[in-house]
Amino acid sequence: MDDGAMSKGAARCPGPGWDELMAADTVAPPAFLKADAYEYMGSAPLAAARYVDAGFFRRELEAMWPNVWQFAAREEDLPEPGDVVVYENAGRSYLLARQPDGEVRAFHNVCLHRGRKLRTESGRASEFRCPFHGFTWRNDGSLKEIPCRWDFPHLTDEAMRLPQADVGRWGGYVFVKENPGGPSLEDYLAPLPEHFQRWRHEDCVTAVWVGKVIHANWKATAEAFMEAWHSLVTHPQILGFTGDANSRYNVYGDHVNVALTPFGVLSPHLDPSTHSEQWVADEVARFSGRGGGSEGVKLGEGQRARPVLAAANRQRFAAMSGRDLSHASDAEILDAFTYNVFPNFAPWGGFAPNIVYRWRPWPDQDRSLMEVRLLVRTPPGAPRRRGPPMRLLADDEPWTAAEGLPPALAGVFEQDMGNLALVQEGLKASKTGEVNLGDYQEVRIRHFHRTLDQYLERFDGAR
Numbered sequence: 001m002d003d004g005a006m007s008k009g010a011a012r013c014p015g016p017g018w019d020e021l022m023a024a025d026t027v028a029p030p031a032f033l034k035a036d037a038y039e040y041m042g043s044a045p046l047a048a049a050r051y052v053d054a055g056f057f058r059r060e061l062e063a064m065w066p067n068v069w070q071f072a073a074r075e076e077d078l079p080e081p082g083d084v085v086v087y088e089n090a091g092r093s094y095l096l097a098r099q100p101d102g103e104v105r106a107f108h109n110v111c112l113h114r115g116r117k118l119r120t121e122s123g124r125a126s127e128f129r130c131p132f133h134g135f136t137w138r139n140d141g142s143l144k145e146i147p148c149r150w151d152f153p154h155l156t157d158e159a160m161r162l163p164q165a166d167v168g169r170w171g172g173y174v175f176v177k178e179n180p181g182g183p184s185l186e187d188y189l190a191p192l193p194e195h196f197q198r199w200r201h202e203d204c205v206t207a208v209w210v211g212k213v214i215h216a217n218w219k220a221t222a223e224a225f226m227e228a229w230h231s232l233v234t235h236p237q238i239l240g241f242t243g244d245a246n247s248r249y250n251v252y253g254d255h256v257n258v259a260l261t262p263f264g265v266l267s268p269h270l271d272p273s274t275h276s277e278q279w280v281a282d283e284v285a286r287f288s289g290r291g292g293g294s295e296g297v298k299l300g301e302g303q304r305a306r307p308v309l310a311a312a313n314r315q316r317f318a319a320m321s322g323r324d325l326s327h328a329s330d331a332e333i334l335d336a337f338t339y340n341v342f343p344n345f346a347p348w349g350g351f352a353p354n355i356v357y358r359w360r361p362w363p364d365q366d367r368s369l370m371e372v373r374l375l376v377r378t379p380p381g382a383p384r385r386r387g388p389p390m391r392l393l394a395d396d397e398p399w400t401a402a403e404g405l406p407p408a409l410a411g412v413f414e415q416d417m418g419n420l421a422l423v424q425e426g427l428k429a430s431k432t433g434e435v436n437l438g439d440y441q442e443v444r445i446r447h448f449h450r451t452l453d454q455y456l457e458r459f460d461g462a463r
Contacts, residue, residue, distance in 0.1 A: 009040030009439045015268045018248035018260060022331065026307045029329035032195055033260065033337075037250035041446040045434035048427040050449070051217040057365035063459030064343065064452060065090035066178040069188050071345040071358055072096055073174040074373070076205045076387035077122070078104065082139065085122045087176065089360045093117055094165055094176055095128065097139045104169065106176045107141050107162040122389070128162070137162050171201040173347075189341060191252050198332070199349050204375035206387035207353070208404035211371040213395065216420035218368035219448070220427070222344060222359040224416050226444040228261045228336075232269050234415050239267035240275065240283030241305070249443050254342065254451045257444045258349075261336040263288065264306035280305040287408050310334050317351055322379030325351055340444060342451045353377075355409075366424060372413070374405065 022034045050056055072087040078098045085096040086109060093109035095118065109117050111130040118128040118137070127144055129136040136145040141162040146152050168175040168185030170193060175185055186193060214221050224230070231244040238244075243262035251257040266272055266280055278299050285296030297312050299305065310330035317333065318325040325333070328351045337349035346357035354375040362369035371390065378384050391402055399405065399413040427435070437445055 008043065009038065009443075011440065013245040013268050015246065016265075017246045018262065021243070021246075021262050021265065021306075024306075025330045026310065027327065027329045029331050030195075030198065032191070033329070033331055035250070036248070037252060038248075038440065038443060039251050039447075040439060041443055041450060043437075043439055045436045046445075046449060048430045048433045048435055051220050051424070051427045051435075052365060054365055057361070059456055059459075060361075060452070061090050064455040065092075067182060067455060067459075068343055069168060069175045069177045069185055069341075070343075071173055071341070072106070072176045073104075074206055074387055075169070075172045075174065075202075076384060078174075079384065079386055080124075082124050082126055083122075084119065084125045084139070085174075086119055091363075092178060095119060095162075096167075096174060096176070097125070099140060104167050104174055105141065106165040106167050107137075108165065111135050112160055112162070113146075171196055171347075172204060173201070173345075188255055190256070192256055192339060192341065192347075195339075195349060196347075199351060199354070200377075201347065201354065201375060203377050204354060205378055205384055206373050207376045208374040208402070209371065209388055209390045210373075210393065210399070210402040210405055211369055211390045212393040212397075212399065212417075213362050214368050214370050214417065214420050215366065216368060216424040217365050217427075218344065218359045218361045220423050221368045221370055221420055222340075222346070222357075223445050223448070224420060224423075225338065225346060225357060226257075226259065226340060226448070227438075227441050228259055229441050230419075231267070234419060235412055237287045238283075238412070239270055241265065241280050241288060242267055245269065245441070247441070249440060251443060251447045254454065256342070257340050257447050259336070259338045259444065260331075261338070262306075262331070263334045263336065264309045264330075277303065277305045281309060284309060306330060306334065313352065317353075320353075321351075321377035322382070323377065340448070342448060372405070 022029050070089060072094065073085045073096050078085050078096060081098050081100045083098045087094045087096055095107045095109045097105050097107065099105060109119060111118055111132065113130065113133055113135045116130055116132040118130055125139060127136050127138055134147045138144050141164060143157045143160040146155065166177040166180060170185060170189060228244040228247040231238055231242055241263055243265045245268050247259050247261040249259055264284060266275055281297050281299060297308050299308055307330055310333045313333045314325050314328055332350045333352065335350065338346060339349060340346045344359045348355040356373040356375060358371040360369045393402060399410040400407060402410060
């Protein structure tokens with residue numbers, strides 16, 4: 001990177017930042033949490049049409065979605081042979097089927113006779129029988145039966161195998177990709193597998209899974225979770241313990257980026273001379289699930305909130321997970337590590353119960369399905385339970401209606417949703433047709449669109 005680019009992207013929020021917090025951690029953080037992987041990506045605006053234009057949306061469907069790895073299911077969604085998950089996105093429908101040997105295959109969920117979907121719901125199935133005429137396939141995709149077979153002498157068993165998509169598995173997640181070629185799943189996710197070796201999502205199971213249709217483009221919805229400084233206005237209740245503008249933003253290759261947002265510290269937007277360390281700790285107990293328990297913590301003379309909160313959470317999360325967490329840094333116990341894997345998968349890192357986001361077009365450029373999972377660690381030796389089905393909220397149901405979703409977290413989502421429909425309306429009405437982004441705090445959005453353009457350009461060049 002040249003000196004000009006470095007200076008353009010070098011500005012940071014005044015006050016103690018991520019480096020200072022890492023240096024003060026009571027347990028040494030891993031090197032990757034201390035590393036600065038920011039890249040200046042220019043200051044040009046984005047076109048509002050990227051979010052609202054039907055033609056641009058069609059280009060995404062043609063050029064991008066078939067060529068990317070998509071998070072389709074968690075292992076606990078289909079733990080036993082014969083379990084089937086229906087995964088639908090971007091005009092495609094897949095049947096993810098657990099095989100007798102434990103592998104997972106993904107078949108296009110379309111009858112090869114007249115095109116009806118074979119299944120509309122996840123569940124158990126030893127075969128896929130079309131409800132229209134009864135064409136039937138085994139759950140390994142091989143043809144089992146054609147009613148009135150005498151009328152189809154031109155169809156061979158081999159030609160009638162269900163088409164498959166590529167399947168990849170990592171960290172308890174199952175991914176699909178429609179088109180062959182491109183990077184392996186491991187290369188696509190890098191450096192996620194390296195970072196998550198510590199946090200082992202493969203030891204987790206889904207405790208809560210909630211979805212809601214949002215009246216905004218899928219990218220606009222995802223981007224609401226790519227930066228932390230909107231907390232200043234959208235989530236003022238968390239400023240007492242969130243270093244929103246002191247977050248670190250790292251980008252890795254084409255497909256992965258992360259926001260590292262510190263908790264247990266005062267927002268730089270607030271005056272530290274008028275807020276005590278005890279007040280910070282009390283605010284965590286009021287508005288976050290990472291406050292050492294609902295009763296909070298009491299600080300001794302001269303103690304700071306962050307290390308005391310971390311010590312309390314280290315003990316609490318160790319008891320919940322049945323694991324020794326003495327090696328876990330304060331950051332890994334307290335902070336929000338919001339990773340994003342292009343295009344629509346966002347798992348949180350750390351040793352707290354982990355949040356996972358997924359966004360899908362639903363079904364056009366003006367709506368999206370936002371999903372939130374809460375993962376908890378299975379204690380060693382305990383049986384892994386089956387994951388729950390998704391609780392799809394109705395249009396008039398708030399996130400706070402979702403049973404099991406922590407009230408503080410649901411309240412934050414409800415505040416975010418108050419913006420998104422109006423963002424979509426505003427983008428359509430924009431006189432300038434431009435979206436202007438910050439150089440640093442919104443670099444993950446720039447990174448996202450740079451990668452999206454690479455897929456679009458690659459497709460255009462191949463035609």
